[in-house]
Amino acid sequence: MKKLMQATENGQRYELYSATAMPQAAAFLWNKVMMIQQNCRGYATAQFMQPEPAKYAHAPNLEAKTFMQPEQPYYAHHPGRFVYIKDENSGEIWSVPYEPVRREAQNFVFSAGQSDIRWQLTLDAGLTVEWLLTLTPDQPLELWQLTVRNDSAQSRSLSLYPYFPVGYMSWMNQSGRYDADLKAIICSSVTPYQKYPDYFKNKFLKDKTFLLAERTPDFWEVNQQHFEGQGGLHAPSAVQQPFLGCGDSDYETPACVMQYRVSLATGQTEHYRFVFGPAYDKAEVAQIRQQVFGTPESFGQIQQAYAAYVAQAVPCLVIDTPDQELNNYVNHWLARQVYYHGDVNRLTTDPQSRNYLQDNMGMSYLAPAVARQAFLTALSQQHLSGEMPDGILLHKDAELKYINQVPHTDQCVWLPVCISAYLAETNDYALLSEKVAYKDSAELHTVAEHIHRAMGWLWLKKDERCLSYIEQGDWCDPMNMVGYKGKGVSGWLSLAAAYALNVWAQICRDLNFHQQAALYQQQASEFNAAVNQYLWDGNWYGRGITDDNVVFGISKDTEGRIYLNPQSWALLSGAANSEQQQQLLKAVEQQLHTPYGVQMLAPAYTAMREDVGRVTQKYPGSAENGSVYNHAAAFYLFALYQVNQADKAYQVLKQMLPSDDPQDQLQRGQLPVFIPNYYRGAYQTLPRTAGRSSQLFNTGTVHWVYRCLVEGLFGVKGDQQGLTLAPQLPASWSKASVLRRFRGADFHIRFERVADVTAPTLWLDGVQQAELVVRNITPGQSYQLLLQLPVITSEGTV
């Protein structure tokens, strides 16, 4: 099969060579206030914050406001960013990048970069086009540049039509006009509302959408219907005419279309630059014109500023392994995806508490000061009872929305679990002495006290068997009907509570709070014992016990027979003894492994199970219902490293990333520039769609992948002593090296399997070390480390 894509420029850019083979393939850019996912064919999904997520380009009907959906379907009139190109001599019409004309270019490259998205097309012999998107660091603006070059022997007479559909803006008020002074099309609307207090809420919304051009267009059109005419989007009537009609839009669906007529001599190149985005008023558009086109250099300077903005996501790990795909992803894309989450909190004003904590766990590796502040913010919204809220409000007008209105019982778990990674990375135990108030009490208590109370809450919310109540749901699964009557319990949450208590006990020991540590450890043991008593099914752990006292996720279930999370967390919490470990690993391998990753439950439910809940109604193989839910798979990965299953872990890690194998790329429909929240599962029953990417790049997965690389695969975790080396390289790797940026110093570490070495041996700057630890780290210093490792054969260490 033809190669579909490849990484270039040391993996900092991925290129796709066909618009048709993977029609869903997309890349995304973000800054502090906006996000744009740009599909290879030209379709786009963009949102910005004011403070709630808002759109400036819409579907041509009334779109529901919702959280981001997986597997978003595109269709002819979906918002996008296109350029029609007409050869004025032949009358031939293309659209760049591909939609809506769908005429194939001779060459097509969709190129996802760190801070730009670019298409390079050869339309026909001699006519090449580049279409380039960048953002600004801090405004909801898209910067577009069109470059057209004639390499043929004849001059070419062309019309170029940038086409930015704006869509159905509002049933109250929508229109569009060309403004000659600003060289801009400005579309106006009023966000619809019915209750007068909403007028004051909406008053300063950016209700205008504009397309600002550097160069004066020859003609334009603002009326979607007049533009399309009878020709339709694939052959718009207005493009078939010599000149656009220069029409307006009055309560009609607006569009931003401009026409440039240009004659290109042999070898001539022309650039056209545009800004597309929302604005409050015309004055703001004028200001943006000054900012972006004020001098000939302004546009390029902003592009550079944006590249610098993205480059803030400096990885704490730069790797060189035998696995080139892994190198590319880890060195260029993983940190970028982690940073995106911590930087903009998924473009919401009320991130789920567990997401907020985990996103900032990832941020601990890239921007620990941001993570620190986020942990304090989260704790300031904790209740005095110890209970954590379901979402963290990040804006004074923010409200809990969507799933955050449903109470979940797991939120406290994530405090020690996420903060432990921060402490390991930074050694900033001072955080635990910071004083923070509560949501319902101005009284200041230390962070440690807050976490004590959170642990107390977990210990409180259990039944007489010492199993944690699930109520309307815990992490990850919309298992909203297991325990809504108040009796049902969660096996996973009981194990997660045990793990959280153990993690917190360890931190207490670090702080020399040995009495508390002992207490928490005892509580953890009791949770573990209860899970073993009530939920061990012989070969694996059940998922929970319903309100009606029915254990589920066990061998007698025909659907939802085994869940991944309880197995992973039994490994983490210490519930599973070594025999149980072997049994459950085998059960996972037999029942949950698929060619596209590890499913979070199997077999997928095909009908509602009223004593489990909403997860059983989701489409089999999609979302949580039997999908390869990467966030769950990442915990399995983390647990595998915990129990030293290096090779198994490497296999799970590899499955999270689409590879360079064309068959795999086609199946998953995605560039390897991010890990999606899920791949479709139900591999046995729905093989046609199994492996397909959700295309959704919001996922806690990446933070755990980062933590697994640091703590597991490369074993370069921090602790109170310094940097301890404990890699778990796959047996097949004979060597690898990493740059580990840690506490201000650079560690250049080579791993080598050496035939005559029987135990890991560390060399620091050429000197053999007694322990696998580097102490007394000096910021700014560069350390050269060599870790010699035993060779592993199929029989084990030689």
Next chain:
Amino acid sequence: MKKLMQATENGQRYELYSATAMPQAAAFLWNKVMMIQQNCRGYATAQFMQPEPAKYAHAPNLEAKTFMQPEQPYYAHHPGRFVYIKDENSGEIWSVPYEPVRREAQNFVFSAGQSDIRWQLTLDAGLTVEWLLTLTPDQPLELWQLTVRNDSAQSRSLSLYPYFPVGYMSWMNQSGRYDADLKAIICSSVTPYQKYPDYFKNKFLKDKTFLLAERTPDFWEVNQQHFEGQGGLHAPSAVQQPFLGCGDSDYETPACVMQYRVSLATGQTEHYRFVFGPAYDKAEVAQIRQQVFGTPESFGQIQQAYAAYVAQAVPCLVIDTPDQELNNYVNHWLARQVYYHGDVNRLTTDPQSRNYLQDNMGMSYLAPAVARQAFLTALSQQHLSGEMPDGILLHKDAELKYINQVPHTDQCVWLPVCISAYLAETNDYALLSEKVAYKDSAELHTVAEHIHRAMGWLWLKKDERCLSYIEQGDWCDPMNMVGYKGKGVSGWLSLAAAYALNVWAQICRDLNFHQQAALYQQQASEFNAAVNQYLWDGNWYGRGITDDNVVFGISKDTEGRIYLNPQSWALLSGAANSEQQQQLLKAVEQQLHTPYGVQMLAPAYTAMREDVGRVTQKYPGSAENGSVYNHAAAFYLFALYQVNQADKAYQVLKQMLPSDDPQDQLQRGQLPVFIPNYYRGAYQTLPRTAGRSSQLFNTGTVHWVYRCLVEGLFGVKGDQQGLTLAPQLPASWSKASVLRRFRGADFHIRFERVADVTAPTLWLDGVQQAELVVRNITPGQSYQLLLQLPVITSEGTV
């Protein structure tokens, strides 16, 4: 200009001859549980009740749930009902009726009938196609019939592909499969939700969408994306192949497509019948198969049953006037549109109280028993205080939604105003003695007592000047910020209160409650006096006084200088003396009249006026902001008859209906089968779009048009004596005749202007009458009436 459409079969059917000239032109069908608006090109908007409005065919993205929107934009992937037709020899492809291929047929007829919608196309010489839609009386099902006929000399080899897009059903669960046993494509989904109580609410929703075929298809496709392929909707890849792929949809956007390969001999005709709609489960689809295709006659029998269902809307007026357009509309379409409102209450479970009362005022002429029950239902939700709620709940699970969550102050006005028409039509004064409870009190009181309390509420909610508080709004205008601080008053509502009190006073007199009648009349006078004191602006009445004591809707305003409603209702309430009447009529004529009707305010607002509110933010010329809002125009019409302005009234009436003039049809974009809620206004500033129809057939307008025909134009109103004749024919009519169905009898009335008659003279069965009244009406009897009228010249009566 070419004729665009015409009425056929005595106006019971309207035909449009071009799919391109009026792309928005649409017709609608309804039954008790569903509504479908079918656009001439094939696009469709359909909803059914379960009990809230729901869809079974969706946009290919997540559509917002909302009340029906005006000027709905269509686009390539909008839901629709189409048939692709491929000539297997030439490879030529058409789509019926027009979208998505947009290949012009040699002949095109879109034919809106009373109980069906039909297209007749000649695709090329000899190949004709009919595509026909009917409903059933009581289920949410569409019955479609495709008839293909070969009139050419050669046999034709064709593939026929009915294509029913289903769209994006749900982010939780969606799929589609062909069921060979049922000859049906069944698409499944789960209505998305997040809170567990919603599971129980949604449990029995009809979440499946099916296409059921009478004949077994040769091939099929259920996957929208596989159907389209690279070809796109205008040239689907699957249609370009010999056979559809028989694919499934798994969490992908589903579609219902079937393929029939047929060879048509010369003169051969083939019929294909389909049912499209929602269902709860497969068993229900099987049941529907039995119902619709159980015998060869079943389908036709249901079509007949549906025709009979619609024919229940028997007009109480059948007219024969010199105005053929008016005859067609009144005899065939007006009663149908009125009946639709009263029959299904606009397909909502919480109609606005004022709408519910007015819709049933219209029903008084067609099905008085329905109206009677509705009045009792409305009063049973009145508060003991007299206050009426903002919406009437028609289902046990119904809630107040959208604008019904904003309190309005006018609801009490409509009780006497609407019930007076019912009483005039039926003489059923017994209604007033019926006993009904209150929402907040089980105590039973008579209807009369309920209305006394409603009048008391109107009298209570006024300020020290005797002007009615407007609070967050009154009828018709989203003037939500005039009085939200509690001080602002409404000129219109003060006049409406006066009118309501006068109407109720008259009914009290009819009941011999003279003391109460005098009191209400006194209160009405005080309202009128206050309006004259504070709101008469010299030539017309102002609209209100804001919280900050600013009078608006007056000559010093540059926008919203004059509002129609206060002028109309000052004529009705008696506030305007005859000099004022002349002045305000002139002001309306000068400032509000346009070629497309009377605007409800002028000049339209172009920017928010914070002391008026949301109406000022609506797009100029659209919805209420300076549009020709027909409901307001209908009250002006009613008022004009009240003050005997017959010719002016006829002009206003004529403007409500698009005429047979092609220029007018094009401008308004609508068939004359219903009156829309508005035509665009702002004629002076936005002439391009002025006159355009909202395409929205939900409007109280029609009930008032009916009342105006009965009480004004033809003057055949009932009262306690019987039938009193007082026509206000336009001067230009020398004669007219009507069949008036009234209290069980038929009145055949001829109106004739006779040169030597100076005062109206009535002949009953050839006998001249002393008064213009028919008393002692015998149900079942047929009366022959001749009313001789004076000739009117431009100087007045001769």
